[in-house]
Amino acid sequence: EDQVTQSPEALRLQEGESSSLNCSYTVSGLRGLFWYRQDPGKGPEFLFTLYSAGEEKEKERLKATLTKKESFLHITAPKPEDSATYLCAVQERGSSASKIIFGSGTRLSIRP
């Protein structure tokens, strides 16, 4: 059965304190892995798509990396406005109509 596991469940950091969020996945064949950011009471905001092991993508203070079993979202020198829930999702090769499976998310809180 396809699974997506994110850790930690919650993470509190001081402003400027870099860290990484983990997303472990089990699918028979990966078509794509996605990272989203979700603020309270809002829909998820798309961040990155990764397709193959070794791929990296960056956006401001965020960098996403991918291996054959997991993905990391690295956050460098975070600011309070980076506080949100970060969701990882995977799409299986051959899955119909772009269907994706979400992890349970990591709630990130950055203290000023």
Added chain:
Amino acid sequence: GAVVSQHPSRVICKSGTSVKIECRSLDFQATTMFWYRQFPKQSLMLMATSNEGSKATYEQGVEKDKFLINHASLTLSTLTVTSAHPEDSSFYICSAASGAYNEQFFGPGTRLTVL
């Protein structure tokens, strides 16, 4: 690009009434739209997948007669919660995908409260 809107953003209704939620892709044609619900501090749970012009595919455990989905055009899908009850209170989020994008783009969500 890739903007998805939802309407209404918040709705409060009495038990037994029906509520319709609209999802629109504003700047691209969405061949597929998805409907999710999300409970507090939980992740998104896929309810159904709809392709333009065809019947929706519902996930296991989701009642198709209770959650009616229509995807009549490439830019509009609707979710109707029929005979709503308090346990249907939740945050409903739609997303849209097209052949041009592998990603799903999400709407801002609709908070449904059934009294």
